[in-house]
Amino acid sequence: MKREFQLASRRKFFSQTAGAMAILGAIALQRGQAAEKAATNPFAYDVSHLQKTDPKLITYEETARWKAPHAEAKRIAIGPEDTLYLCSGNYLTARNRSGDRGLEIALAEPSRCCAVEKDGTIYLGLRDHIEVFDAKGQRKATWDSPGKKSWITGMATTENEVYAADAGNRVILRYDKSGKLVRRIGEKDKERNIPGFIIPSPFFDVEVSRDGLLRVNNPGRHRMELYTADGDFEGSWGSASMGIKGFCGCCNPINLALLPDGRFVTCEKGLPRVKVYRTDGQFESVVAGVESFVANGKACGPSDCTAGGLDAAVDAQGRIYILDLVTGDVRVMKHRA
Amino acid sequence: MNEQPKSDRPTTRRTFLRNGARIAAMTGLGALAGVVANRSTAEGWVWQIDPQKCLRCGNCATKCVLEQSAVKCVHAFAMCGYCNLCTGYFEPEPNALTTAAENQLCPTGAIQRSFIEDPYYEYKIDEQLCIGCAKCVEGCSRFGNGSLFLQIRHDRCVHCNECAIARTCPGDAFRRVPASQPYLLKTTHAH
């Protein structure tokens, strides 16, 4: 009796063993498959369908390309006879049409933006103040800082005024040529129904068109705004959309330039692309799409997007210069005939 | 009885050998420990993610030995833009800028969005819900300031000798850091 009982128990043990093995094997298999699935990232942030641009929309072609002379290129501007002024690293470098290097000014800290007059006078924006150089590169003046939070990222100049876009204080500063601060433009103001600028990251630009109106990008609101020199809000256009017609991401456009006939050239980060809008804000065409800035799209960013982005400038012939902040390439884009 | 003396000698010989071996082993062990010890530190290390190298691949959510990963999204509030349209919070093409499920990027709804003042919104992470999938991190880094980033939360990490995520990290972003400074936060960093 003892021994038969024993047999029973052993049989039981082995049957149970087998059963358990089967089950657990199955579990293992399941887990394994789960791991397989994980390989094709189920958490991907998918904007791949936005990274192709409809070729019909692209109306510009690249005619030349050269590298910025120094690392950490920030902004470009066009001066007299289409000389290109490039802010990169602690330098401001001038280059003529054929890309031969000309004047170069070395600075104590990174140069961030600049505007150049017809006579070649250079207004150079550093992080928290502005410096003035003559055409030879001799420093003529150093204007004192507009504020301790200030973070100048864009400049423009006319006969009598110099405008600086202060991203840190979210304001456009209007100076006269002597460096006197004449007016603060665009600060939030209910009475004058000025919405105020939303600048999440240090990308804030200002341009002055022939009619003397200021074009300012308001990235947080995904739109372009118009102001008079006296700071009256004249209107705005633009809408947030990942689509080609709108401004993508959280804060775009980051930079702008004006074509001779007053049309807009806008630069975006995240989905790096440069587009042309009509004066009334109607989307017109694409200068260069996401696929043209592969490195930029990727590098945007190992840490964050404030490292990426593009800048544009337009010369008298309407050629568009595009600076890729990541690769430091300057591309010259010509309108397709 | 004639076995006794025979079995006696070898034992003594063996004991002698054994003692020799023991002494050798002790000295060896001592030397080894010494060499390693003078290169070692009293405080231990812990695993941490370098946000500068993180590629937001999603492995942190799936590869951790814990069912719900010890890696969580953290927010460097001082870097945030407090955008209304937060690409870390909303789907790439949100249906509307509301907290409704269809607009949210986070698969577990772990991000809380709260209004501060026009036009600013604040975003906080609920770590009970966060699974460390880095979807929001990707959204924020691709378009925004990258104020959202992944960190190993040491109140959850079991401190494996070999981190299972580190092994599969495509960005090689995992590294050992001293237990006294167990985080690699983004706050000190700027552009």
Place this chain on the structure above:
Amino acid sequence: MLATLALLTFSSLAEPRFPPPDFSETNHQLPITTTPAARAEWLQYLDVAVLAGCLGVAVWLIHKHRSRRGVFWLSLCSLAYFGFWRKGCICAIGAPQNIILGLCEAGYTVPLTVIAFFALPLIVALFAGRAFCAGVCPHGALQDLLIIKPLKVPAWLEHALGILPFIFLGFGLAFAATGTGFPICRYDPIVPIFRLNGPGLLIALAALTLLLGMFVGRPYCRFLCPYGALLKLAALASKWRVRVTPDVCTQCQLCANACPFGAMREPSPGTIAPKLLTPERRRLGWLVLLVPALIVGGAWLGGRLAVPVSRLNPTVELAERYLAQQKSPVNYGVMTPETLALQRAEHDPEALLKSAADLQQRFRRACLAFGGWVGLVLGVKLVSLSLRTLRTDFEPDRGACFACARCFRSCPQELVRIGQLPASELPSSASIATPVKA
């Protein structure tokens, strides 16, 4: 790459951060990013203290108090603490890898606690045998609980599988020396049980070990545990051995049946007939000569292994994938971890390839050593199997004995000693001591 990265962070540290908006209307204060602290440092010392304490108690229980029950409860405690509380991670089994990494990689510093966990059990083993396995190691404790119906593993199989721990140890150390990872920890089949969780493969392994453990005593400890291999070597030189009988052995064999791990050795059968002895001696000679050959052969083979093995290193693997796909670089699309890694490779191929090449060199050396080690293990094992040791009594093998103290109470002499059996009941030792010719 690192250099550029450092540079980048430096340059960025140089400037202040872009200021966040000041919430002028509500003057809202920015929240602080919380950083829950890592495990307090003093807890590490607690771990070491617990380890040392347990070891001490174990030695006392085994050698002085000679109580199975004590050892049992001790092992339960350490199972609770090191197993289910510390989740099997701080653990002596993985420690050798940290040590070797600390030796081979200047950048890696071994915490003192790890050194303690590596050294203490070995030191104890050098004096008092494998007390660590008996009552301190959570892995051992768990398996010890599992034993239901231990089958006797035939000696030849026991010996054959017995070399696996040494080979696994060699592999683990070689792998760790290259700074690639800790395979001994990675493929530990017990830890998932402590965590009640883990990757599928390991859960299956854990289940397998559990079930096997019901019918084979301590399968992991005997046939895989690399630290056990070290302890075994140490225990062979131990000062005090685990003694079954307090005084004279009546050769009743009860202790041999009591041991679920086949660690009990019979008295050696008297003298061998000389006609048998000569071939034995000759064989021994050949085997001794074979050892160096095996080592050289193993090293040669190991050298060949460097390339495939180095592929287990993510950097090398990525470098190879990069070279393979260099022609068609990844562009856009939904990124998988693999494609992301490739992108990183494109970002700075020079650094990647350089480090990959260096790693492969390190693997060459490591694999060479590993191969040699395997050869050595095989050779020595074969030699040891041809040596005869004289034994007059039943006694546990110093190396194989886990000092679990099961055998004590199986010995009639012991029962007499503790007064559970009147001496009069003992079989007269003389009647058994003299072997009986049939």
Place this chain on the structure above:
Amino acid sequence: MTTSHAKAEPAGLEDGGKGSATPLSTAPEASEKPLPSLPSATAVQKAGTLSRTAWIAMAFCLLVCTYMLYQHSVAAERDPWKSPQLLALKEKLRVAPADEALRSEIRRLDLEFRERYFRRLALNVTGGWLLVAGVGALLLAAKAATRLTQPRPRPQRRTDAQSLALQAATRARWSVAGVGGAIGTGLLALAFTSQSPLPDPAGELNQALAGSQSNASDLPSLAEFQANWPRFRGLAGGGATSGDAGLNFDVTAGGNVVWKSSVPALGFNSPVVWSNRVFLSGGDAKQREVMCFDAGDGKLLWQRAVANVPGSPAVPPEIPDATGYAASTMATDGRRAFGLFANGDLAAFKFDGALAWAKNIGVPKNMYGHASSLAIWPGKLVVQMDQDEGAPGGSKLLAFDCATGRLLWDRTKPTHGSWASPIIIEAAGRLQIITLALPFVMSSSLADGNELWRAELMEGEITPSPIFAAGLVMAINPASKLFALRPDGAGDVTKSHLAWTVEESLPDITSPVSNGDLVFTVTTGGLLTCFDAKDGKMVWQKDLELEVQSSPAIVGHRLLVLNTKGEVVWVEAGREFKELSRAKMDDKFHASPAIANGHVYLRGATNLWCLGGKK
């Protein structure tokens, strides 16, 4: 025997009775509580219940396992981020953004799935502990059961212990050997079934890096290299360009000089051309320089001296006048122009005249000094440096990274002295560097410089450079033959890969030229010979009565021969000899012509000439 065991037996039972010698008992209480001497009926009964308990526990464990497994298997469909259902709905919403029903459906599902996910997490924990409890119960019960039903051991004393022991040992040895063998074979298989793309770190690295270099966006393509004239006798080094560039040379008016420009520095090297730039180098013992001319109007754009290069000898070496200090023709990669000088200075200038990098590679110990021209391939600059027997360092072949000047690799060659220039060809599926030097025609891999094949055919003074035409490498040994070799060999191909040879009227200075169908050679005496490239049969021969030192070139269907007296002779490059034109210029031509963007550039002793024709 029987008696003794009769004695032993009860003892065993006794101690079993009093002190529980149940050997296999693991639980302590067992090992110390006494146990009924014979398993009584109650004991068996108890064992029955116990094992039933064990059975139930096991069933319970299986139940928990199954449930968890089920939960896990459905997770894929239900985890909020994986659920195809949810994803589909979101996709729908993208199409119909205004659909309110869709929205609420998404919200409902999303909530449900998220709740379920976190419930599953919680369940996994509880499940785990339930399993622990289950297994615990199972163990307790099973142990107790087995203990009760354990048969008391009846140890038998074995009489044949000895032979058993020996047997056991043998078996053990074999099984250990078996395991060892198994492991060994396993490793062996692993070792020999896989090899790495990084076999030799150094070579592999450089190749990979060169690859990544040429990947860089701003580097010109191979096509551009071919379109321009980036080195001595063009990228292929054959001195031939297909396509006439629509030129129509006026036969009478002396080869249509587009412009001529005086060259400030002397040198025997030939011009290299990239789009709108023409580069020359020149110099003497005092100073060595690189010149850049505008290809459009011949204006000297810039002229840079190569000075104080680290490691260059303070006193320039003695150089035979026949070589001069700038004998090596320059090379350009479209971004930089590279010049090599007699004192071993190797310098790279950007197109705007800025120095990119410069280094000294040493003065070769041979009768010519640095005479071989630079060879270039996108991303790589190759220098042939042959030395006399026993010279320190021996003969070398070096490759530099064009952008940085980093030495990619250098390989010693078993050769001595040569004036010929290396050519880089793409043949037999590999990029090969063909070099001529005593005594070998050698091919090395461009990737890592390792030798691919060699043929022992060279002797005497080797001046003519090799060409690659009609799939054959043609090398002239002025002392004996013109050899045509198939470039697909390995090791010594002296015998095996010789296609054909020619013996008569071999040039001793100029290199051959071929249009793929015909091969032309011209001797110093001006004897122009035309061979068939297929088999080396002579097609025709004509004495032009010129003293020729510069290698001929082919422009489309025309063959261009220059002489040292300044004569420019155009000949039809066909199967019949036909002289097209002959013009005299007041200059001396030792250098070979360069042909790019529809113009022919000649370097005379004093001038740089640009010949072109009307479109």
